[in-house]
Amino acid sequence: MTIIDGKATATAIKQEIAAEVAARVAAGKKRPHLAAVLVGHDGGSETYVAHKVKACEECGFTSTLIRREADVTEAELLEIVAGLNADPEIDGYIVQLPLPRHIDEQAIIRAIDPSKDVDGFHPVNVGRMSLGLPCFLSATPAGIIELLRRYDIPTRGKHCVVLGRSNIVGKPVATLMMQKAEPGNATVTICHSSTPNIKEICLQADIIIAALGQPGFVTADMVKPGAVIIDVGTTRVPDATKKSGFRLSGDVDYANVAPICSAITPVPGGVGPMTICSLMRNTLLAAEKALY
Amino acid sequence: MTIIDGKATATAIKQEIAAEVAARVAAGKKRPHLAAVLVGHDGGSETYVAHKVKACEECGFTSTLIRREADVTEAELLEIVAGLNADPEIDGYIVQLPLPRHIDEQAIIRAIDPSKDVDGFHPVNVGRMSLGLPCFLSATPAGIIELLRRYDIPTRGKHCVVLGRSNIVGKPVATLMMQKAEPGNATVTICHSSTPNIKEICLQADIIIAALGQPGFVTADMVKPGAVIIDVGTTRVPDATKKSGFRLSGDVDYANVAPICSAITPVPGGVGPMTICSLMRNTLLAAEKALY
Numbered sequence: 001m002t003i004i005d006g007k008a009t010a011t012a013i014k015q016e017i018a019a020e021v022a023a024r025v026a027a028g029k030k031r032p033h034l035a036a037v038l039v040g041h042d043g044g045s046e047t048y049v050a051h052k053v054k055a056c057e058e059c060g061f062t063s064t065l066i067r068r069e070a071d072v073t074e075a076e077l078l079e080i081v082a083g084l085n086a087d088p089e090i091d092g093y094i095v096q097l098p099l100p101r102h103i104d105e106q107a108i109i110r111a112i113d114p115s116k117d118v119d120g121f122h123p124v125n126v127g128r129m130s131l132g133l134p135c136f137l138s139a140t141p142a143g144i145i146e147l148l149r150r151y152d153i154p155t156r157g158k159h160c161v162v163l164g165r166s167n168i169v170g171k172p173v174a175t176l177m178m179q180k181a182e183p184g185n186a187t188v189t190i191c192h193s194s195t196p197n198i199k200e201i202c203l204q205a206d207i208i209i210a211a212l213g214q215p216g217f218v219t220a221d222m223v224k225p226g227a228v229i230i231d232v233g234t235t236r237v238p239d240a241t242k243k244s245g246f247r248l249s250g251d252v253d254y255a256n257v258a259p260i261c262s263a264i265t266p267v268p269g270g271v272g273p274m275t276i277c278s279l280m281r282n283t284l285l286a287a288e289k290a291l292y
Numbered sequence: 293m294t295i296i297d298g299k300a301t302a303t304a305i306k307q308e309i310a311a312e313v314a315a316r317v318a319a320g321k322k323r324p325h326l327a328a329v330l331v332g333h334d335g336g337s338e339t340y341v342a343h344k345v346k347a348c349e350e351c352g353f354t355s356t357l358i359r360r361e362a363d364v365t366e367a368e369l370l371e372i373v374a375g376l377n378a379d380p381e382i383d384g385y386i387v388q389l390p391l392p393r394h395i396d397e398q399a400i401i402r403a404i405d406p407s408k409d410v411d412g413f414h415p416v417n418v419g420r421m422s423l424g425l426p427c428f429l430s431a432t433p434a435g436i437i438e439l440l441r442r443y444d445i446p447t448r449g450k451h452c453v454v455l456g457r458s459n460i461v462g463k464p465v466a467t468l469m470m471q472k473a474e475p476g477n478a479t480v481t482i483c484h485s486s487t488p489n490i491k492e493i494c495l496q497a498d499i500i501i502a503a504l505g506q507p508g509f510v511t512a513d514m515v516k517p518g519a520v521i522i523d524v525g526t527t528r529v530p531d532a533t534k535k536s537g538f539r540l541s542g543d544v545d546y547a548n549v550a551p552i553c554s555a556i557t558p559v560p561g562g563v564g565p566m567t568i569c570s571l572m573r574n575t576l577l578a579a580e581k582a583l584y
Binding site: 126128167189190191 | 398481484
């Protein structure tokens with residue numbers, strides 16, 4: 001059984017990107033510059049953005065963090081987005097989600113210039129991804145595909161069962177897994193809250209990608225021996241033994257599933273670190289004007 | 293067993309649209325105006341465009357047909373597209389595909405104003421569809437969903453197997469079937485040319501949507517008794533007994549499959565006529581500025 005080490009893979013990728021950036025800078029080109037807009041003080045968002053800023057340093061990028069309080073208006077946020085769109089120094093940027101309820105997230109996302117949308121959330125990038133055209137792939141699905149590629153996990157003709165149909169993981173990773181590409185070319189089944197027989201379907205899977213956000217949902221009796229398990233879940237579960245008061249729990253009952261599968265991603269240290277790598281890769285592509 | 297009559301359903305829908313148009317015109321609003329750009333003399337394309345022009349008449353729309361020979365340049369075509377984008381009289385338009393090989397189809401599609409893209413092929417509309425946002429749904433998938441709705445075929449929690457992963461049918465209809473909507477909420481499996489065990493998977497299906505373009509591919513031994521069969525195939529097969537020299541063949545072995553399923557679409561007269569209805573519906577939505 002292989003433990004898919006997302007942390008080590010992410011470190012390797014960031015080193016590759018740093019080398020590319022060093023070569024760019026040596027050739028007189030500008031450093032890639034990523035900006036992040038962070039609204040309010042959500043604990044998860046604070047952590048993610050801090051990790052992204054740190055990853056920028058590791059990759060040799062310039063980074064800018066724009067903070068606003070939770071009472072920022074939609075108009076103010078749209079003005080910030082317009083400014084970032086117009087600023088030639090900024091290669092790409094993200095608006096950290098979720099946003100406060102009084103702000104229309106989709107209106108903000110639609111306002112982002114698709115050529116700077118390194119999160120890959122704009123409808124143009126989502127549509128291009130679906131059509132198999134060059135685009136900024138959204139970070140988590142891209143990270144999963146990169147892990148499968150680097151661990152040489154065969155996908156062609158395999159049955160991949162995706163649990164969850166979210167816009168940021170389930171649907172895009174299903175699309176990438178079925179695409180005419182390697183990794184890809186898998187038969188894909190998407191299960192969700194309306195699926196009555198998830199266990200029966202999972203038992204047929206060569207690859208399970210679990211993205212439901214339900215700690216320990218995938219149990220050993222749902223997994224075919226030898227299957228590959230990709231666990232996208234990262235739910236904060238209260239844990240008094242931790243200094244932070246919580247631990248991250250995946251969607252998979254790791255202790256009991258790991259012994260029967262052929263490869264598995266742990267939580268933390270699996271898909272999570274790869275997500276930030278995808279964002280760094282997209283920012284480098286944006287700086288190179290490789291797509292738009 | 294129910295034969296799903298796409299022709300009768302399409303006639304009813306066109307009558308509904310015609311009534312809405314009559315009410316619009318009576319209220320002093322303009323008639324919806326659909327333009328179609330037809331390049332060359334491909335037999336299939338000629339037929340489709342002729343049907344679309346006729347459907348416009350039935351719905352009370354104004355229609356404009358712009359014809360160019362197969363040696364038209366990409367630049368000339370882009371100029372026509374720019375003209376249609378700018379023309380306030382035109383509510384929506386289509387560029388009939390396929391285009392000659394020397395023209396980059398995606399470049400033409402990307403040039404279409406998404407708010408006039410009544411075929412739903414522009415990445416913005418594809419992305420919005422995937423995200424579950426208001427958009428022009430591409431015609432064939434929308435027609436399939438409408439047939440399921442009008443025939444009250446339950447989809448929630450059903451296992452829908454889609455055969456084919458094309459950009460215009462397989463991928464979008466899979467997305468619509470899994471979406472949080474009714475019809476929708478189905479567990480969806482997408483099979484394609486790299487799937488080794490299509491028969492085994494089809495035997496689990498409550499609903500099969502066949503869009504491979506392989507005449508008679510779905511045989512009776514692949515169908516669970518009581519399943520619903522949607523046949524999207526329309527391949528021209530040589531037939532000396534026909535005046536035209538060919539007949540349209542679906543992807544399903546209709547004669548042997550029909551007796552064991554609960555509902556089935558014939559070819560012709562099933563999904564085909566619904567496709568044009570979806571285009572008419574989109575054109576009316578465009579005229580009403582209902583989406584953009």
